[in-house]
Amino acid sequence: MISYEFLLTALVVVLIPGTGVIYTVSNGLFLGKKASFAAATGCTAGIIPHLTASTLGLSAILHMSALAFQLMKFAGAAYLLYLAWATWKDTGGLSFNNPGEEKKIQLRQIAKRGFLINILNPKLSIFFLAFLPLFVPQESSSPTLHMIVLSAVFMAMTFVVFIAYGLCATGVRNQVMSSPNIIRWLQRSFAVIFAALGLKLAAAEQ
DSSP: OOOHHHHHHHHHHHHSOOHHHHHHHHHHHHHOHHHHHHHHHHHHHTTHHHHHHHHHTHHHHHHHOHHHHHHHHHHHHHHHHHHHHHHHHTOSSOOOOOGGGGGGSOHHHHHHHHHHHHHTOHHHHHHHHHHGGGGSOTTOSOHHHHHHHHHHHHHHHHHHHHHHHHHHHHHTHHHHHTOHHHHHHHHHHHHHHHHHHHHHHHHOOO
């Protein structure tokens, strides 16, 4: 039911670092393992609306409606710019805490931000509209069910890969802790990356 071509293609797509990966890595690096898990969960959950839209054909409407695309695009860009500002100013939950303080982190807020990062990306809906149907056999007796299965597999792969990225970031966390200058440099670097991604999204064509 699931082809090797789909698995390979989906893996390549998931492995390419994007906004969700950067968000997960930043949380793993600054806040620890639990924070990276929360970020990965939120980013993965943010895919659900796009997959649902693709399955129901709603993303076709988004693709055809320039106004809907523009509104969603600028909302996503604005949120990324806000996240960049919060990271730069150290007011958005990406401050560097000691391991003993990890329990105090608002994991729900981290997951919510990850969810918003992906749900406000209109390119995801269009991507899944063009991507998933390619792997649904023409002879399939239930194309909708096939799409749902493919979507579930893609989400599972996304979650596993994001967790791996987060764990890698957490693994070098102790080295980062030893230098406040590195912490400050990394925070500002992530802020610039978020801002650049926001501007890139704002300039994207449908």
